[in-house]
Amino acid sequence: MAEKKSVERIAIHPVTRIEGHGKVTILLDENRKVKQARMHIVEFRGFERFVQGRPYWEVPVMVQRLCGICPVSHHLCAAKATDILVGGEKLTPTAEKMRRLMHYGQIFQSHALHFFHLASPDLLFGFDADPAVRNIIGVARKHKDLAVQGVMMRKYGQEVIKATAGKKIHGTGAIPGGINKNLSIRERDYLLEDIGKMIQWAKAAVDLARKYTEDHLEELKDFGTFPSNHLGIVREDGALDLYDGGLRTVDAEGNKIFDHIPVQRYLEFIAEEVRPWSYMKFPFIKSLGPEKGWYRVGPLSRINACDFIDTPLAEKERQDFMALTGGKPNNITMAYHWARMIEILHAAEKIQELLNDPDLQGTDLVVRGEPRREAMAVIEAPRGTLFHHYRINEEGLVTKANLIVSTTQNNEPMNRSVTKVAKDFMEGKDKIDEGILNRVEVAIRAYDPCLSCATHALGNMPLVVEARDESGRLLDSLRRD
Amino acid sequence: MIKPITFIVDGKEIRGREGQTILQAALEAGVYIPHLCFHPDLKPFGSCRVCTVMVNGRPAASCTTPIAEGMIVESSSERIREYRKILVEMLFVEGNHFCMVCEKSGNCELQALAYRLGITAPRFPYLFPKREVDASHPEVFIDRNRCVLCGRCVRASRDVDGKHVFDFAGRGPEKKVAVNSKGRLAETKLSSADKAVDICPVGAILKKGEAYMVPVGKRAFDRKPIGAEIEEKGTDLQS
Numbered sequence: 132m133a134e135k136k137s138v139e140r141i142a143i144h145p146v147t148r149i150e151g152h153g154k155v156t157i158l159l160d161e162n163r164k165v166k167q168a169r170m171h172i173v174e175f176r177g178f179e180r181f182v183q184g185r186p187y188w189e190v191p192v193m194v195q196r197l198c199g200i201c202p203v204s205h206h207l208c209a210a211k212a213t214d215i216l217v218g219g220e221k222l223t224p225t226a227e228k229m230r231r232l233m234h235y236g237q238i239f240q241s242h243a244l245h246f247f248h249l250a251s252p253d254l255l256f257g258f259d260a261d262p263a264v265r266n267i268i269g270v271a272r273k274h275k276d277l278a279v280q281g282v283m284m285r286k287y288g289q290e291v292i293k294a295t296a297g298k299k300i301h302g303t304g305a306i307p308g309g310i311n312k313n314l315s316i317r318e319r320d321y322l323l324e325d326i327g328k329m330i331q332w333a334k335a336a337v338d339l340a341r342k343y344t345e346d347h348l349e350e351l352k353d354f355g356t357f358p359s360n361h362l363g364i365v366r367e368d369g370a371l372d373l374y375d376g377g378l379r380t381v382d383a384e385g386n387k388i389f390d391h392i393p394v395q396r397y398l399e400f401i402a403e404e405v406r407p408w409s410y411m412k413f414p415f416i417k418s419l420g421p422e423k424g425w426y427r428v429g430p431l432s433r434i435n436a437c438d439f440i441d442t443p444l445a446e447k448e449r450q451d452f453m454a455l456t457g458g459k460p461n462n463i464t465m466a467y468h469w470a471r472m473i474e475i476l477h478a479a480e481k482i483q484e485l486l487n488d489p490d491l492q493g494t495d496l497v498v499r500g501e502p503r504r505e506a507m508a509v510i511e512a513p514r515g516t517l518f519h520h521y522r523i524n525e526e527g528l529v530t531k532a533n534l535i536v537s538t539t540q541n542n543e544p545m546n547r548s549v550t551k552v553a554k555d556f557m558e559g560k561d562k563i564d565e566g567i568l569n570r571v572e573v574a575i576r577a578y579d580p581c582l583s584c585a586t587h588a589l590g591n592m593p594l595v596v597e598a599r600d601e602s603g604r605l606l607d608s609l610r611r612d
Numbered sequence: 613m614i615k616p617i618t619f620i621v622d623g624k625e626i627r628g629r630e631g632q633t634i635l636q637a638a639l640e641a642g643v644y645i646p647h648l649c650f651h652p653d654l655k656p657f658g659s660c661r662v663c664t665v666m667v668n669g670r671p672a673a674s675c676t677t678p679i680a681e682g683m684i685v686e687s688s689s690e691r692i693r694e695y696r697k698i699l700v701e702m703l704f705v706e707g708n709h710f711c712m713v714c715e716k717s718g719n720c721e722l723q724a725l726a727y728r729l730g731i732t733a734p735r736f737p738y739l740f741p742k743r744e745v746d747a748s749h750p751e752v753f754i755d756r757n758r759c760v761l762c763g764r765c766v767r768a769s770r771d772v773d774g775k776h777v778f779d780f781a782g783r784g785p786e787k788k789v790a791v792n793s794k795g796r797l798a799e800t801k802l803s804s805a806d807k808a809v810d811i812c813p814v815g816a817i818l819k820k821g822e823a824y825m826v827p828v829g830k831r832a833f834d835r836k837p838i839g840a841e842i843e844e845k846g847t848d849l850q851s
Contacts, residue, residue, distance in 0.1 A: 184745060185745075186745070186747060186753065186755075186820075186823075188715070188820075188821075188823040188824070189713060189715060189823065192713050192715070192824060193713040196712060196713065296828075297827045297828025297829055298828050301712065302828055303824040303827065303828055304827065306823065306824050306825065311824055311825055311826065311827045312827040497825075499821075526747035526748055526753075527747050527753075527820065528745065528747055
């Protein structure tokens, strides 16, 4: 007689090659069916609380300390809110273009970091490859050119940020109503030197991501995948715009749920649900409710939501991307990588366009008008749509802050991807090997989550997996350093 | 005629004038002695003790000690440097100094001193005191989290502006810069043009609307450490 198995809890803690600190727990019942699969964020940041009582003009410099990977997104989103607080939201061309340049530099470096350093080992070596090889060092050994490109692309993006924000990480460029510097001719020429190469490498990265998706389509089309709604901001003419625009959501079939909604009205359309087991909230589209209103954000959603891209090379890639799903939204979770590389190409093209714009040498940097006491702002951070909402008192001190970050919005989808992978690969299996556990992480990594931002820590991330029975007795454990 | 006085700082002969303090004479001669509460436009106060030197073998604040003929001053010995470092570290842990987000960063004398003295992290535990922000004035605000009680604002308002807007209140850890009104800063006679507003060495008294206007790389201490200008003058004097 076969012995009856007990409930098994599998924990992936921490999840590796993502930004921040998280863990996954999967409960298998006595019949080896997935009872529950959850992604937890085990850190807590609390920026919304400690900006309270601080002067609003400090906020863009303060909130960017949420993270060292995409601080520019928080810096700029908060700056956009403070523009409104000082009545300076109609920026001078120099200020707006400097900020856009900073932002595209940010998208470029962050996407490069994610694709080359964090995700490429899975794509190049396969999900089951030896973890000793399946990492950035392995990539550097076997695909030296690619690793070098990843490092150099990240560096280039950081140089763009330095030229616009004053520092590569945590600068001060954007100030309420504008920017504190323009782009000198020397800085411009320095950045122009390499932009051609960057566009070329970005194009090669799109090819790589595309070929990977097409070659593995059978495996990927169902991997951690499900139909979902998508949110992104778009320009008035429907173009992809990563710096500013109206909110648009499309459903899994491409029907618009709402469109061109100014961020000042976001509360009418988006709400957040709190669940007792997570520090992260669960946002949803109000009209659809928490059950059906969850949505995805980030590169995949943005490419799905926009009508076109206003730079030629990236637009061509977008058309090919959309052709895969017959013009309807692509819901394949692993297609995030391809979409992300289309955006990196778009960012490179935009950087080139801006560097050739003489407005960047303008000297009219700041505008101020009628002050206000409340402001909302939105920006497309590398990982997805980012909302900042502030209220200040008559003295200019912050009384309330709400940050809805991209990873929070991808919370429900990531949990669904984890559940899907767990069901597809773990159910009925007696022994869960490392390759299967890695699949859970691969699905999470597709979203490029940043857990530091999401809960308002980077560090050494060994992976410890423990299987325990319901009484907590250790049944099996697997460690990866 | 003012009597010339010759004394020695770190083995170097310095010529000053009767009535000068050690710090005044040294700075004039291009010898930098780190200091914080001292300001050339204000009367010496001797509160921060950062300018402590050994005078004939005994510690003294160089900003308040008058020079005397043949005086032997030790300012850059290992011992004095360590004392100074400890003093500045204590200033850091006593308040809430978050340089990474402070708008005074790069222009702050306390931060610049810490860099010059090689302070990477304080050895003492942070006290995290609860301090008030007063942003009631339309043009100026006080963030007491960053106040080091140097008294520059107190002296400038009283002696230069003739207004006496600021003074100290409380004792020990409770000591703070108070404003001369029943309520808050807005109800005082302070104007943003006052000397007292421009003279704060840290980010405790600041004008509103000017935060982060100077980009990183162009701020006062981005290119040269604090005291470098004094020392350059000293090199010029020698050549």
